Amino acid sequence: MLNFTKFERISPEKRDVLQRLKDYDEVYKVFGNSRAKEQSDRCMQCGDPYCHTGCPLGNFIPAWLKQTATKNPDLAFALSNETSPFPEILGRICPQDSLCEGACSLNTGHGAIAIGAVETHVSEDAFARGLKPKFSNNKKDGKIAIIGSGPAGISAATFLLRKGYQVEMFERADRAGGLMMYGIPGFKLDKSTIDRRMNWLIEAGMKLHLNCEIGKDKSAKDLENEFDSIFIGIGATASRYAGIEGENSSNVHLAMDLLTGIQKKNLGNKNSDFIDVKDKKVLVIGGGDTAMDCVRSSVREGASSVKCLYRRNEANMPGSKKEVVNAKEEGVEFVFNVSPKVIKTDGNIATGVELLTTSMSEPDDSGRQKVVINEGSEYLEEADIIIMALGFSPEAPAFLKELNVETNSWGGIEISKTFQTSNNKVYAGGDCERGAHLAVTAAADGRDAARAIMQILA
């Protein structure tokens, strides 16, 4: 260990741009054994492991780094999976630069440990050697329904099954995985990884009900009667609009519609809502990870040009930095410091966006810079297709009311410290409670809610 002076930080190898533009396969290659060992060996095993505290799941990062470095892959696998429901997935999709790797003690001047890449390696390597996650054989009496099969739901199910509880999962879509299935493009996360996890849960005894929307296909009351506890992890699926003139035009789309359509196509599904961007000029409004997913998908769909419009400067982008780099490599053009004023239309067809330039104010006490609109700086960006990637809000479906689950002003479910809703049998976590956030925080919520449920059921 402590070999950070000997080895430099190395990120996982990326596939060649020209190659990767041709398909939706993952861009990053998984670390091999020796690279994973070498990169893990850089870890200082700090007395204050900031990576561990910087991880929403509190993963035992230094522990499995050490076991990887000292060639105890089975132990690394066990340690990594103890706290995390699907480390190989989060290793791929977490914004590590703002979480564990951002907090890594070596991140100041030496280059953080490539934690995400090692994390993916640890589990993938174990799976390849035939290892599987463990679940309890001692079945317990408690029955828990999980609504939603996204990261929060899968996480809750995983930790409940580990202790032997009976779990049934309800998903309104045709496939499980939620945002991870339809929101995140395949070049970031291979869909088979989700199916693999779901299959293990089913093997462990979970019943999965697809195409089953609560309140429609199954009543909330039935659910409440049949189960001892219910966990709601339905995410934040309502997309936001910018609220500007012209956004109702037929060629102005929501990010999730674009991404879902493409994913369904890639999965070979029937796909009536597919948005074809081939040979078109695409403008994506927004600067988060979803915007990156849209621009990079558009490039792969053969758009003639793809531009990303963002209100702040590059340094203030909320999404993962490496995604911006990848997008640029793939030919996406970025327009920073612009704010959409109005969408120009020709009948029902949008033709472009009128933009105002912006600048950043001096940092305030909290260090945050505000956006200042430069009055009179209007100019036009032409477009054939405009994608709104402005974030998501909770949907607050009707069954919540039937279950007497209270929501707040913006539709988020209200919970106690122990993830209990106003109905003490019902728990909630993830985006439907906290608003659109990360898969890892949803996974943490799911896990901690599961522990709270088990406390009550035990």
Added chain:
Amino acid sequence: MGCNLDLLTSFKDNCGFGLVADMQNRQSHKNLEDAITSLERMMHRGAVAADGKTGDGSGLLLSIPEYFMRKIATKEGVDLPETYGIAMIFAKDLSDIDTFEEFCESNDLKVVLRRTVPVDTDALGAQALASLPNIIQVFVVPNTLMSSKRFDAMLYLTRKECEHKLIDKKDFYIPTFSSKVIAYKGLIMPTHIKHFYVDLRDEDFKISFSLFHQRFSTNTLPQWKLAQPFRAIAHNGEINSVEANRFNVEIKSEQLKSEIFSDEEIERLLPILQVGSSDSASLDNMFEFMLANGVDFFKAARSLVPAPWQNAPHMDADLRAFYEYTATAMEAWDGPAAVSLTDGRHIGCLIDRNGLRPSKYVITKDDKLYITSEYGTLSLDEDNILERGRLQSGEMIALDLKHGKVLKEDDINDYLKSSQYYSKWLNEDMDYIQEYIEDSFLNTSDYILDDLEKKQKYFNITYEAIDQMIEPMANDGKEPVGSMGDDTPLACFSQVNRNFTDYFKQKFAQVTNPPIDPYREKVVMSLETGFGQIHNILSEQPEYAKRLKTTSPILMKEKFDILHSFGHPQSPRYDEYYKNKTFSTTFTTDLKASLVALSEKVVKAVKDEQVSVIILDDRNVGEKAKLIPMAMAVGYINHQLLKEEIRHSISIVTVTGEVYDPHMAAVLIAFGATAIYPYMMYATTVALFKRKDLSKYELQRLLKNTQKSVNAGLLKIMSKMGICTIASYRNSGLFDVIGLSDEITNDCFEGAYTDLAGLTYEDIEKKIEKSHINAFIDENCMFPLDLGGFYKYSNGGEYHDYGPATTKAMHNKNANKKEDISDFDSLKELVETRDKKFIRDFFEFNSDKDAIDLSSVESKDEIFKRFASAAMSCGSISPEAHEAVAQAMNTIGGSSNSGEGGEDAKRFGTLKNSKIKQIASGRFGVTPGYLRSAEELQIKIAQGAKPGEGGQLAGHKVTQLIATLRHTVAGVTLISPPPHHDIYSIEDLAQLIFDLKQINPLAKITVKLVSSIGVGTIAAGVAKAYADKIIISGGDGGTGAAPLTSLKHAGNAWEMGLSEAHNALKANHLREFVHVQTDGGLKTGMDVVKAAMLGAESYAFGTAALTLLGCKILRICHTNKCSVGVATQDETLRDHFEGTVERLISYFTFIAEDVRNILASLGYSTIEEIVGRSDLLKVIDDDFAKKFDFQNILRRIDGVDTCQKESNEPFDDNKYEKDLLKKVHRTIENPNSPVKVNTEISNLNRSFGALISGEIARYYGDKGLPENSININLKGIAGQSFGAFLSTGMNLNLAGAANDYVGKGMNGGKIIIKPTHQGQNFAGGGNTCLYGATGGKLYIRASVGERFAVRNSGCISVVEGTGDNPCEYMTGGIVVILGNTGINFGAGMTGGLSFVYDPEKGFVDKMNQELIEAVRIDTDDTERERLYLKRLLLDYLHETESNEADRILQNFRSEIRNFWMVKPKNMTVLPLDPDEGD
């Protein structure tokens, strides 16, 4: 128990001592005069009160002055028969004398005279006068016809009975009651003893021998009865193992059979030890008891203070057999000891195995034997001297008065070994477990457990425990090292699963006794363990040799099985002597009742079934069975067995999962376990390496390593208390037990120190229940163990005060402006809301005043003066960090601390100069210039992270800069010994303080101690040794590297030690003489204010300062890989240092302002007003807080709360050298005019040369004056520390001899010592000469004592013989020895060279060959070395006119073959410059 009030007035004592005897047993008054003169001239070794009269006590133990006593009796009309005895009695209440006389009558003794001893009270100080008892002599004669042997026995029995009867009369004491000796002693200065006791002035008062003693007690409440000598001994030193010895005396008392006394009389004699007496008095009681029962004088002496034999391969086999036989029932009374002893016929002196106390003898041609702590206490005619020598480690010398013969070590050994057939006895009856084993650690069947992981979880074997402790032990065979301090709560406050042994804090030696080095001085250490009964100690029988032995108390399956088979009836080896029975230590409900029931079962088995090996086994712990903590079980049963008086017949063997580090093992042994079979440690190791697919031999090595690590750790823990053998450590209870209820500590851990009485059996049971559920109910799924969080932070694990959140809060923002202090609000919030983690968190303010306006509170600049940085050496931290700390502290007006390891002279006199310079045991970089650059000189006795231990700076970290600062060569490993080799006792500390006050009279001398129960006693002693400031460091202090269990388990919270020290100083009226400082995890103004209220006047910050400079608490300092450039010497990493002086200043500003705000809110305007005001604190209103007893911490006794004196002036004003300084000052003013002075010197003139050297260094630094500028020619016997810290340009020529510490810390110049009697058989200097020397030359044409040239790093020296341990830890310089050397030569020697003349070819066996090798210099390629040696010898001859050098040089061609050159093995370039030799 609970209330430690008595600790404030308890004491430890050390001293000067000796004896005078006429070898022909001729009685004379002159003998008495000589004894008194010797005593007077060692007055500096005792303590003197301000009135110049009250000392800590002194006295004489004399042969009965036959003529004088008969004269007195006749005068009183009594005609004394041939056989009579005299009692010397101190009694306030005269009716006690009646009681005494009644006992005499009942024992057939006729009282013929009661005499009031005439005294002159003018000789007494006020304190002594106030407590003066009646001093009465009672003369008795046999009432019936009885043999003189019987008569003596009756005297002893009478005294013991009377003592038992009057046990509550604190003022009744019988100094002696004997037909052979009589004591004249008391609270008198040696100079006044004759003045006080009128008898002693009578010329007719003639004696043939005298033991004498001058006491230095750590407290100021001396008592008449504490004065030495006792009835048979006078002791200089301290018995470190006394707690164990006392316990063991009780065990031995269970079955005594005496030839002198009947069983009934023995009952009347018991207990052997007087309650409440000192360690020395207990030793005296035991020795006297043995003598009274007819045990041979020499056997009694050597069984109590044996020479090291277990690991002394060259010892004569028969002698070894004597010791091995004796050890079956007797364990060493271990610790620094020079003991003079007598039974009336023999008189002698012996010294401990480590040679830690000086004992010097002179034999004269007119048949006198003088033994004293120092040479030169009597002005003897040099021509009359036959022999001048000293006792070496473990040696004894005696005089047989009957035959007028001196018995030296060899004579005594010959007598001992041939007195019985010890070898034969041992051959017949002693069994060694090892002999029945093919090989150990190959059978792992016991270590494969089905429910291993559950058990690991239950025994708190977390991922971290494996990763941080067990795995490194298995891999490396030693305990792992960590860094930074312990920032976790005490176990009793913790909310997480902690080990039961976490309630125990290791005791360690500081000041009054030295720790020892278990690695470099291995020869004295032993873990040898035996099973079997303790026999009658009063007789020697062949069958007493029966013993089953093993080399370590840590067993493995193979040895355990053998042990078990010896005691198991079905086994062919069965021997009922070792009959065993196994008891499970698990329970289901009710811990207390289960403990009692278990103990009853054990007692019953011992009584009814004659079981002698008790096996306590926790292996059946499981879902239903919970665990009685093994320490609890062992401690409880041990005490019950003693109560039942059957402890002597049993051995307690524990089979436990609770031991997987050395600390855990030490706790069990200290409370009575004979041996430990730590199966979970082995099981964990096997499981850990199972997946590696190792061969069984590789696995064997790993398992062996774990045992080896625990063994080494045990040695380390024992050596911390200065204890060498496990037998003397067993039953010692040498722990502070923190936070357990009085009930538990009384039941299980009686004898140990305790504080914060709190958790009850029920509380402990609840904790056990919780961990039981965690292990057996709450299973993890993927990774079955808990993660841990004890050593390093982990979510959900133990609380860490420097956890990520706190550290981040301290790093919060890049505030560069001093005014910008709002920055630390989140830190303040975190610290103040951490909720009952540390003792201070349990207190809230309770002011008696209304708040005042902030503007009327003293300024922050006033407060800054009270701030210091904690000692951190340049070496442990980078030069950048070191300088930033210094600059910040100097800017605000606080003080920075150089730490151990020198400081770049370029920084002296600048803003980067550290005001505090540290003097630590390695003496690295301690030069005259360094000492003069300081305003405060801090003697580091102990360090919070690893009190009682030394340190090591690995060669690869010794960069050029570090090497220069520490006066060594880059790449050389630097070792700091555990003790200061010039401080083995309190009078030694007084001497070092005196040295430092000479070299730098302007500096304050501070002594850094570590919090431990009993530190108050030490603090009082330190104040009496004339320190100006005392630091009480918390056990949580940081470090660059320390063994993990030391970091975690040694040293208490500062709150405890501070309060105790403050109150003890007050109780002894010493608080006004010294300033008190504390450190340990202080972070905010609240911490500072609470520290002030508990008695601290100033405050030091270590880790906090580093954190502000960018430290992220990575805890990797020891790896040299600090990624932020704070604690590393790596050039590349140092580039990452981003700390700023401003940032540090902003932090201290925050603290000072925080303090001001709190003061204002409390209504006080200065810190001074609240120092010691513990009444301004109260315990918070909280249920958890109510569990604990904080009275010892919140105690406030009457008296002055702060230091009132500018300086704590020594009794000795050193006028002698002050006068000389005036004479030579012209040369210091004008370096080009050399001066020569001729004068006489005596042993009263101590630290000679330091004052002048200091004056030189004041102006010229280490450069000094031109060579040979000041030449001082002296005649006589010089006092201690002759030539200490000598500066370049000073030459000291002494015609005579010198005492201990010659050339200590010398940096330049020359010391030439020419005794009249030259050569290896005469002494020219004492112990520990050249300690920490950095340059200059020392030539002595005679031999020197123990530990010559320890830590020498630059001096060139020639002597003609040395004692044991020469050249230890040497890193530079050259030492030539033209005669015999002692054993353990060059232990830890990593640099420098030595030439040893060895015509007898015995030298190589005396080397400690771990690091050094000896090579011949008579080959072609050693020409340079030969030439060098020759030139050096020529120079030596020229300076000393040594006959030996002359002879060798005459025959140099042939003699060269008799020289060895000794060098560190890995040294390739020899530091020889032939030009230096002439």
